[in-house]
Amino acid sequence: MPPVQPYHYGSHYSNSGTVLHFLVRMPPFTKMFLAYQDQSFDIPDRTFHSTNTTWRLSSFESMTDVKELIPEFFYLPEFLVNREGFDFGVRQNGERVNHVNLPPWARNDPRLFILIHRQALESDYVSQNICQWIDLVFGYKQKGKASVQAINVFHPATYFGMDVSAVEDPVQRRALETMIKTYGQTPRQLFQSAHASRPGSRLSIEGELPAAVGLLVQFAFRETKEQVKEVTYPSPLSWIKGLKWGEYVGSPSAPVPVVCFSQPHGERFGFLQALPTRAICGLSRNFCLLMTYSKEQGVRSMNSTDIQWSAILSWGYADNILRLKSKQSEPPVSFIQGSRQYQVTSCAWVPDSCQLFTGSKCGVITAYTNRFTSGTLILLFQPSEIEMESQVHLYGHTEEITSLCVCKPYSIMISVSRDGTCIIWDLNSETTGDIATVCDSAGGGSDLRLWTVNGDLVGHVHCRELICSVAFSNQPEGVSINVIAGGLENGIVRLWSTWDLKPVREITFPKSNKPIVSLTFSCDGHHLYTASSDGTVIAWCRKDQQRLKQPMFYSFLSSYAAG
Numbered sequence: 001m002p003p004v005q006p007y008h009y010g011s012h013y014s015n016s017g018t019v020l021h022f023l024v025r026m027p028p029f030t031k032m033f034l035a036y037q038d039q040s041f042d043i044p045d046r047t048f049h050s051t052n053t054t055w056r057l058s059s060f061e062s063m064t065d066v067k068e069l070i071p072e073f074f075y076l077p078e079f080l081v082n083r084e085g086f087d088f089g090v091r092q093n094g095e096r097v098n099h100v101n102l103p104p105w106a107r108n109d110p111r112l113f114i115l116i117h118r119q120a121l122e123s124d125y126v127s128q129n130i131c132q133w134i135d136l137v138f139g140y141k142q143k144g145k146a147s148v149q150a151i152n153v154f155h156p157a158t159y160f161g162m163d164v165s166a167v168e169d170p171v172q173r174r175a176l177e178t179m180i181k182t183y184g185q186t187p188r189q190l191f192q193s194a195h196a197s198r199p200g201s202r203l204s205i206e207g208e209l210p211a212a213v214g215l216l217v218q219f220a221f222r223e224t225k226e227q228v229k230e231v232t233y234p235s236p237l238s239w240i241k242g243l244k245w246g247e248y249v250g251s252p253s254a255p256v257p258v259v260c261f262s263q264p265h266g267e268r269f270g271f272l273q274a275l276p277t278r279a280i281c282g283l284s285r286n287f288c289l290l291m292t293y294s295k296e297q298g299v300r301s302m303n304s305t306d307i308q309w310s311a312i313l314s315w316g317y318a319d320n321i322l323r324l325k326s327k328q329s330e331p332p333v334s335f336i337q338g339s340r341q342y343q344v345t346s347c348a349w350v351p352d353s354c355q356l357f358t359g360s361k362c363g364v365i366t367a368y369t370n371r372f373t374s375g376t377l378i379l380l381f382q383p384s385e386i387e388m389e390s391q392v393h394l395y396g397h398t399e400e401i402t403s404l405c406v407c408k409p410y411s412i413m414i415s416v417s418r419d420g421t422c423i424i425w426d427l428n429s430e431t432t433g434d435i436a437t438v439c440d441s442a443g444g445g446s447d448l449r450l451w452t453v454n455g456d457l458v459g460h461v462h463c464r465e466l467i468c469s470v471a472f473s474n475q476p477e478g479v480s481i482n483v484i485a486g487g488l489e490n491g492i493v494r495l496w497s498t499w500d501l502k503p504v505r506e507i508t509f510p511k512s513n514k515p516i517v518s519l520t521f522s523c524d525g526h527h528l529y530t531a532s533s534d535g536t537v538i539a540w541c542r543k544d545q546q547r548l549k550q551p552m553f554y555s556f557l558s559s560y561a562a563g
Contacts, residue, residue: 007153013068013137015184021048022070025086025100026079044089050101051113074118074478077110078454105240111458115481115499119243122478131195139191155179160188236481236499245504246480248473248525250495252504254542257528259509261539261550267557269531271469271518277307278522279552280529282537286316287556288347290324290356309372311386312556313356315344322347322358324386328560336388342366348404348413350427354386359401363417365394365425396423407433412453424453434458434498436484438467448486450501459501465489468515468533472498475525487516487530493540509538522551529553 011017020036023029024047034040041047048054057065072079080100082088088097099110106113120126135141141150143159156162157180164180167173234252236243245253270285281289291310311326313335320343323332338344342360349356356368369390397417405414410433413425422437435451446467450458469487473480483495483504491514493507507528514532521528526548528540539550 005156007155008151009064009066009154011064011066012154012158012184012186013066014070015182017182018067018184019070021067023072023079024048024088025082025084027084030084030086041086041088044091044097047088047097048100049088049091049097051103052101073114074121075114077114077452080110080113111452112499116237116240116243118478119481122244123242127198129197131197134191134195138187138189139195140193142186142189154186155183158183159186234504236497243481244479246473246475246482246525248475248480248482248521249528249540249542249545250473250483250485250493250505250507251480255544256542257507257540258543258546259538260527260541260546261529261537261553262511263537263553265535265537265555265557267535268533269518269535269537269555269557272520272529272531272537274520274523274529274551275307276523278524279554280520280522280527280539282518282531282553282555282557283312284314284557284560286314286558287560288313288315288349289556290349291351292354293351309386312560313347313349315347315358320344325560335386336368346401346404348406350406350413351408355427356388357404357406357413359397359404359415361400363395363397363399363401365397365401365404365415367392367394394425397421409433410453424455434472436470436472438470438486440466448484448496448501450484450498461496461501461503463488463494465492466515469518471519471521473521473525474523485519485521485528487519489515491516491532493519493528493530507540512536512538527551 017036020029020033021042024033024041054067058067080102082098090096102108102110102113106116136150136152140146141152147153157176162180164173164176167176235241236245245251247254249257265282267284269282270287271283273281273283273289275281275291276293283289289310290313292308293306309326311324312332313322313324314332315322315338317323320338320340321334322336322338322344324335325332336356338358338360342358342362342364344358345361346359347356354370354372356370358366358368360366368388370386371389372386397415397419399417399419399421401415402418403414403416406427407413411427412433413427414435415423415425416437420439422435424435433453435453437449437451438446439449441447441462445462445464447460447462448467448470449460452458463486466489467486468489471485473482473485475482482498484498484501486494486496488494491509491512493516494503495505495507496502497504512532514534514536516530517533519528519530526541526545527550529551530538530540532538537553537555539553541548541550
């Protein structure tokens, strides 16, 4: 093996050891870490115990510590908590290593740390300076003279293109392979010149205008700035600057919502459902919308979504048969014969997986796997072309199932029974999500609680009015702080922050004071639809977006299944 060329760092900024160092508190990574350390934890002072210490060491105090943040720092608060009670020992200062010590601005709250950290990642400062990181990792400072000047040279074996097979000695070859596996690898170099910095906003560059542009341009710029009225709105957290609420309807940083649509239907809706096609559906209490989507990339847009097949599933008949109807002009047809033992009380469909869940009066949930009988999907299927393939019973509740709710992005289903029990079912989850529950309070009104997907209570707030329905806004994390919208018994919509459950806004419609039995945000967040107990559907939008095209609204009430 040829002599090794000089390098700055004996370890790499991203490798398996770094990942296990940060995730040591969370099985199964704990077991993997112990395998690295000969079945023992690391020295207490070297164990990941403080974000402050870790930042100082990797930033400027240590020339050998080049650890980078792992993705969990932006979405998984659980890795910062020693839930399993592992004994990591006592540091030299007498402090026992337990939970990770967080910066003061996180208020010792791991979830709040992750939320703020995620917004910091999407901040203007990061956007304007991330080009320097790109230069080091993927760009012109990765190799050559520029990498030496930037103090950015790693062990030669970590660079892309290292030919391990050229090493003839089998012992040296295995040693080299092991080193590459544990050290980490530098990605392929993508850029040969400096990466461009993202330009700042127009107002932020006023002080950088050179005198050569002339007084007329400077005066014009100043005049434009003076015409911009500064909009003030409540800060999500008083001790943190730069947090963004988001652009959804009802956002505290957005204009006041106004009514853009109102339509009476004369019958109470069971719930409203927003579709990726921008449509909103209002469904009767015993209806469930079944759909499969077709995502055609490159035809109209990368995010265009079409409904490939759809049908209305109805239940509650005396014979306990679930029926399907896909065309208004045709009667519903029998789909699944339910047993008398499992009288169906609620249903939920998982889009694109052909999975149907039914809740029963006795508390048993049944999961059906379905399939289409034809070889390929066409635009309009007849109900007879879908059939039940298999079923399995899920046990956990002891009383009637009152609600089933599927959250496809997080691959979970929430089931609620009449006794107030709430169970979370994992449908192959890969990330986290929040859950809101509402129950009547003994002294009147309602109690709203926010939970993590792992069942940890985030917060609780009492509402003097009865909360009849709830919905989450759906804007991208990191650039938004989403809200829980609650439909109250007096016709008011109240919004609570998902960070700390503080009320942030109320949306009222003087012409309606009926209880709001269902509400939903459109998939783009630009519209909020509410359904009152008298069957009236109202849509809200931001005052500055009244000219935007409204989502189509489709109603499926009891008369639809009777045809």
